[in-house]
Amino acid sequence: MAERVQPISLSNLGGAAVVALLLVLTLGTLGAVAWRAEELSALTKNDWSAVRFTLWQAAVSAVLSAVCAIPVARALARRQFRGRALLLTVLGAPFILPVVVAVLGLLAVYGRSGIISETLNWAGLEPISIYGWHGVILAHVFFNLPLATRLILQGWLAIPAERFRLAQSLGFTSRDMARHLEWPMLREVLPGVVMVIFLICTTSFAVALALGGGPKATTIELAIYQAFRFDFDLSKAALLGLVQFVICVGLALASFAISVPSGQGAGLDRVVYRNDGSRVLDGIAIGVVALFLITPLAMIVAKGLPGLPELSVNILSAAWRSVWVAVLSAGLTVVMALSLALLSLKWGRGVEAVGYLSVAASPLVIGTGLFILTYRWVDPVLLALPVTVVVNAAMSLPFTLRAVSPALRQVEADYGRLAASLGLTGWARLRIVVLPRLRRPLGFGAGLAAALSMGDLGVITLFADPNHATLPLALYNLMTAYRMQEAFAAALVLLALSLALFWLFDRGGRVNADL
Amino acid sequence: MLTFENVEIVQGDFALKAALSVPAGAKVSVIGPSGAGKSTLLSALAGFVPITAGRILWQGRDISNVVPAERPLAMVFQDSNLFPHLTVAQNVGLGLKPSLKLSARETDRVRDALARVGLSGMGARKPAALSGGQQSRVALARVLLRDKPIMVLDEPFAALGPALRAEMLALMDEIARERGLTVLMVTHDPKDARQLDGSTTLVADGIAHAPVPTGPFLDAPPDVLRDYLGG
Numbered sequence: 012m013a014e015r016v017q018p019i020s021l022s023n024l025g026g027a028a029v030v031a032l033l034l035v036l037t038l039g040t041l042g043a044v045a046w047r048a049e050e051l052s053a054l055t056k057n058d059w060s061a062v063r064f065t066l067w068q069a070a071v072s073a074v075l076s077a078v079c080a081i082p083v084a085r086a087l088a089r090r091q092f093r094g095r096a097l098l099l100t101v102l103g104a105p106f107i108l109p110v111v112v113a114v115l116g117l118l119a120v121y122g123r124s125g126i127i128s129e130t131l132n133w134a135g136l137e138p139i140s141i142y143g144w145h146g147v148i149l150a151h152v153f154f155n156l157p158l159a160t161r162l163i164l165q166g167w168l169a170i171p172a173e174r175f176r177l178a179q180s181l182g183f184t185s186r187d188m189a190r191h192l193e194w195p196m197l198r199e200v201l202p203g204v205v206m207v208i209f210l211i212c213t214t215s216f217a218v219a220l221a222l223g224g225g226p227k228a229t230t231i232e233l234a235i236y237q238a239f240r241f242d243f244d245l246s247k248a249a250l251l252g253l254v255q256f257v258i259c260v261g262l263a264l265a266s267f268a269i270s271v272p273s274g275q276g277a278g279l280d281r282v283v284y285r286n287d288g289s290r291v292l293d294g295i296a297i298g299v300v301a302l303f304l305i306t307p308l309a310m311i312v313a314k315g316l317p318g319l320p321e322l323s324v325n326i327l328s329a330a331w332r333s334v335w336v337a338v339l340s341a342g343l344t345v346v347m348a349l350s351l352a353l354l355s356l357k358w359g360r361g362v363e364a365v366g367y368l369s370v371a372a373s374p375l376v377i378g379t380g381l382f383i384l385t386y387r388w389v390d391p392v393l394l395a396l397p398v399t400v401v402v403n404a405a406m407s408l409p410f411t412l413r414a415v416s417p418a419l420r421q422v423e424a425d426y427g428r429l430a431a432s433l434g435l436t437g438w439a440r441l442r443i444v445v446l447p448r449l450r451r452p453l454g455f456g457a458g459l460a461a462a463l464s465m466g467d468l469g470v471i472t473l474f475a476d477p478n479h480a481t482l483p484l485a486l487y488n489l490m491t492a493y494r495m496q497e498a499f500a501a502a503l504v505l506l507a508l509s510l511a512l513f514w515l516f517d518r519g520g521r522v523n524a525d526l
Numbered sequence: 527m528l529t530f531e532n533v534e535i536v537q538g539d540f541a542l543k544a545a546l547s548v549p550a551g552a553k554v555s556v557i558g559p560s561g562a563g564k565s566t567l568l569s570a571l572a573g574f575v576p577i578t579a580g581r582i583l584w585q586g587r588d589i590s591n592v593v594p595a596e597r598p599l600a601m602v603f604q605d606s607n608l609f610p611h612l613t614v615a616q617n618v619g620l621g622l623k624p625s626l627k628l629s630a631r632e633t634d635r636v637r638d639a640l641a642r643v644g645l646s647g648m649g650a651r652k653p654a655a656l657s658g659g660q661q662s663r664v665a666l667a668r669v670l671l672r673d674k675p676i677m678v679l680d681e682p683f684a685a686l687g688p689a690l691r692a693e694m695l696a697l698m699d700e701i702a703r704e705r706g707l708t709v710l711m712v713t714h715d716p717k718d719a720r721q722l723d724g725s726t727t728l729v730a731d732g733i734a735h736a737p738v739p740t741g742p743f744l745d746a747p748p749d750v751l752r753d754y755l756g757g
Contacts, residue, residue, distance in 0.1 A: 425606050428574050433672075434595025435624040443626060447611040 026354025026362070029347045033365050036405050037372040040380020041256060044249035047383045054250055057226060061234040062254060064227070068144060069212035072151035073205045079152070080159035080204075081197065083300045086293035087160070088167035098297070101304060102157040107459065107513050108308075109466025110154075110217035111483045112502045115490060116307025117141065117150055117222075119314060119499075126310075146222035147230075151215065155208040157304060162207070166200035167193070206266045213258060216375065217468040221487065231255045235375045239473060245379070252376035259371030308506070315503025318496045325477070326501045329485035330508060336400050336481060337465040337512055343404035344460035345453055348411040352419045353445075366412040369405045377402050378470035395474035399481065403464035410463075411456030418452040419445065454520015462513040466505065482508070528571075528676065528708060530734070533580035535563070535570050542566055544734035546727065550585070550675070553702065553709040553724030554737050557716065559754040562729045564712045568678050571710070573597050584676070595624075600672035602679040602698075607665040608653040614640070614664050615649030621671035639667040643697065659690045666698060670705075677702060679711040688717075695721050716744050716755060 054062075087095065105113070120126050121141040128138030141149065170192055178188050216232035223229060229237075231251050238247040348366065355362040381398050382391055422445060430444050446453070468483040480488065482505050489498040530544040542563040548554050556564045569575040571582060573594035582590045584598050600621070608617045619628050619636050628636065640649055643663040653661055662683050669677055683694045695718060702709050713719055719726050725737035730750045747755065 426609065428572075428594075428601075429603060429606060429609075431574070431594040432572060432601045433620050433624055434593075435620070436595075439625045443612070443620070443624070444609065447609075 023354065023357070025346075026350040026358075029350040030354070030362060030365050033347070033368060033405060033408075036377050036381075036401070037368040040377045040384070041249065041252050041372070043380040043383045044245055044252060044376055047245050047249075054247070054254070057229075058234060058247065058251060060226060061229045061231050061251070062258075064144070065213055065230045065232075066258070068147055068151070068228075068230070069209045069215075072148050072155060072212045073208035075148065076152050076155040076159045076208050077163070077201055077204050079156055079300075080163050082292075082296040083156075083160045084163035084167055085193070086296045087164050090290070090293050090297070092297075098301060099161075101301075102161050104510075105154045105157050105304075107462035107466070107509055108154075109468070109483055109502075109505050109509050110150075111221065111468050111486050111490070112311060112466065112506045112509075113153060113307065114150055114218060114221040115486070115498060115502045116311045117146075117153060118490075119310035120307050121146070121149065126306075142222055142228075143225070144223070144228045147215070147218055147228055150218040150222055151208075151212045153304070153307070154218075155211060156300065158211075159204050159208060160300070162204045163197070163200055166196045170196055203266070206262070210259065210262050210266065210370070213262065214255070214370075214373065217483075220468070220472070221490070231258075232373055232375060235373055235379075236472060239375065239379050245383070248376065248379055252373050252379075255373050255376075256371050263367075263371060311499060311502050311506060314496070314499035316500075318500030319503065322497065322500050322504070326482070326485055326489075326497070326504070329480050329482045330501075330504055332396065332479070333465055333482040333505075334508060334512070336396055336403070337461045337508075340400045340403040340407070340464035341457040341461035341512075341516065343400065344407045344411050345415075345457045347404060347408055348415045348456055349419075349445075349449075349453070351408075351412060352416040355416065356419070356423060363412065363416055367409045370409050372405075374402050374406055374469040375473065377405070378473045382473065391474060392476050392479060395471065395476060395479045396481075398474070399467075399471045400464075402470045403467050404460065406467070406469070407460035407463045410459050414452040414456045414459075415449060418449055422448040451520045454516050454518070457520075458513040458516035461516055462509045465509045465512055527583075527585060528710075529581075529583040530571075531581045531583060533570065533582060534578050535566055535575060536578045537566070537575070540566070541732050542729070542734060543732060545580075546734060546736040548708060548710070548737060550708050551706050552737070553699070553722050554711070555719035555722050555724065555726045555740060556710060556712045556729060556734075557714070557719055557726055557751070558729035559750065560714070562731070563734070564729045565680050567729060567734050568680055568710060568712055571597075572599060572601055572678055598674050599676035599678050600669040600674040602662075602665050602669060602677070602682045604681045604684050607668075608661055610653050612652075613649065614645065614651050614653065614656065617653065617664055618649075618667045618671060621668035635671060636667075639670045640664075642670060642701075643667045658686050659694065662686065662694050663697070666694075666701060670701060675706075676708045676710065679709070681712050681714065691718070692721060720744060 087099070118125060118141060121139060122128065123138050123140060125141070131138055140146075174192055175188070178192060183191070213230075214232060215230055216236065219228065219230040219233040220236065223233060231254060235248050235251045235255070238244045238251060351363055351366045378398055381394070381402075385391075385394060426444055426448070430440055435444060466483055467481075468487055471481050471484050472487075477485075477488070482501065486498060486501045486505060489495075489501060527550055528548040530546050533544040535542045535544075540563065544567060556567060558564050566575055570577050573592065577590060580590075581588050589597050608614075609620075612620075615633075615636050616626060618639055619626055619632070621639075622628060622632050622635065637646075637649065640646060643666050645660060645663050645667065648656065648660070653664065656664070665682075677698070679698070682698070683691045686694060698709075699722065701707070709722070709724070711718070711722060719740050722740070724740055726740040726743050727737045728735045728743075728748065728751060730748075
C-alpha cells in the first residue's frame, strides 16, 4: 500500500552521518590504501596462491561442515533426549566464541602436546600436527558445523509433522522418508548453508594467523596483514584488499540468487516423533559432535582454572581494556544499526545495504586505511583502541542490523498509524515508541556486538603494542611465546567475559519487556 | 460539515470515488463488502492514504494535506490501540501530550477521563492486565482527551463478543452525544449500524455513496449489500 511514511526527522542527519562513516570505512579506506601505494606492485605467484588457498579452504570447510551436519541435524530432528536443549544452546555458542580461545582449545586436543598426540606417543606412534591447511579447515569446521547443523535442523523442522505421520501410516522405511521428504528439503537448504559458510571462511583471519601461514596455508586476509606489517607494502595490501572485496561482493550477489537461510527462524525445540532410523547411529552422530565441540572448551576450563590466580597484571589490564572496547563498540553498533534502520524506512532498503558492506570489507584494510589517513596528525599507537572500537562496530553491524531492522519495520506496521495520529514524532516517538518496542532486538544486537568485539583478533594486530593490547592479542602473544599455562588461564578469562557480556546485554533487553 | 469533494483514491488496481457530505454532529456507519474500500476511505480522511484527486474539507477548511495528528479527528483502530509497554495512564496521557511530560493539572484530566469510562484506579496497570473491554475503554478515554470534533472508528471492538461490543458502542455513543462529536464508524455488522442509528454510507463498486438514514436503508438494502449480508 502506497502510504505516506511519517518521518522521524532527527534520524535523517544521524542516519546520513552513519552512511557516510560506513562508506569511508569500507570504500574510503580501500581507496586510501590504493592511493598511498606508490607504485603498483603486481600480485606475485605467492599472492595468487593465497587467493587460491582462500577459495579452496573455504569450499572444503563449507562442504565438510554441511555434509557432517546432515546426520547430526537428522538425529536432533527425530530424537528427544536429556540435554537436547543444552546441546542446541552449545550449537549456538561458537558464533560468540573468541577465535583465539577456540584455536587454543583445538591445540589442546589436536596439537603436538594435545590429548591425541599424547595418546599416540604413549602408544609409540608419531604425534599429529595441527599447523597448516588441515588445522585451518579443522578450526573452520569447528566454528561452522554448529551453524550448519542449526540451519539444516530448521529445514527439517519446517517439514510438517503431518507428512511424517502420513509416511509412517503408509509404512515408509527410513529410505523412503529420505527420498520423498528429506532429500527434497536438503536440496533446497544445502546450497544456502554452503554459501553462508563459504562466505564466512573466505574472510577468515585469526584462524589463519594462528594455525596457517607459509605458502600453503595463507589466506588473503593473512597476506594483507603480512604485506602491511612485515613488508609495509601498501600497494600489495590495497590490491589484495580489492581482490577480497571483489570476491566477497561476487559471493554476496551469488547468495541473493540462492535463498540463504536466515538463521533466526522459529524455535528448534520441537521434535517430530518418529520410529524409523537407527537409535544407535543417531546417538553416535550426536555423541561425536558433542565431543568434537565440547572437548576443546572443556580443555580451556580444565587447563585454565589452575593458572587463574597467577594471571599477570598485564593480562588483567588487557582484559579491562577489552571490556571497555567491547562496550563502546557495542554502543556504537547499536546506534549505527538504529540510525540505518530508521533512515531506510524513509529512503528505502538501499540504505540498509550500506550496513552490510562490511561483510565484504577486510578489517585489516580498514585499519591500514585509517592509519594512512591519520598518521600525519595522530600517533598511530594512540589510535589503536579507538580504531578497534570503530572497526569492530562496523564488522558487527550486519548481524545487529539483521536483528533490529525487521523488528523496526514490524513496530512501524503495528503502531506507525497510532503514533502518527497522536502526533508522536522525533525524539518523543523514539523515546516512547521505538526504543521500548525494540528492547529485545537491541539487547540481543548489543550482546552480539559486545561478544564479537571482545573476542576479536583482527585490526588490533596491526598495532601490536603490548601497552595497548586487547585480551585476544595478549592471549595470542602468550601462545606464540609458548607460555601455555598463562595462555589457558587468559583464554578462560576471555571466554567468560565474552559470554558474560553477551548474556548481560541480551538479558537487559528481556527483563521486564512487556510484549 | 465534513465534505469529500470529488475525492479519488487510486492504489494500483484499486480506485475509490467519494463525493459526499456529513453534517457536523452526525453519526455515520460505513458499510459494504470486504475489500470495497471502507477502511481506505477512513484512512484517507485520517491522512494515512494520499488522495489522488479532490479535496477533503472540515467546516470549509481544506484538510487534504494536513498531517494526521493535526487533522480534526481522533481515531480508534481495529487493534493495536494501546502501546503494551506503557501504563494505562500513559496511553491515555499521549492524547494530551506526545512527550508525556504532563503537568499536575493534565494528570488530573487523565484521571478524570479514566473515571468517565469506568476505569478509576486502573491507571497504573499495563494493557496486558486489562480485559478486552477495558482496553477499548482506555482507547475511548484517550479520544476524550484528544478533544477533536470528529471520532473515526475502524471496525472498533471487533475482538469483543456481541454483548460487550454493544456495551462499548453505547459508551461511545454517550461520549459522542456529550461532546457533540461527529462519528464515522466502519463496521461489517448491520447490528452495529442499527445500534448507532444515524445514517449509513454504502461503499461498493469503487464508490462511497452519500449517507442515507440507516433504518430504512437496512430494511431494503441494495443487491450488492444483500449479497454481502446474506439473506
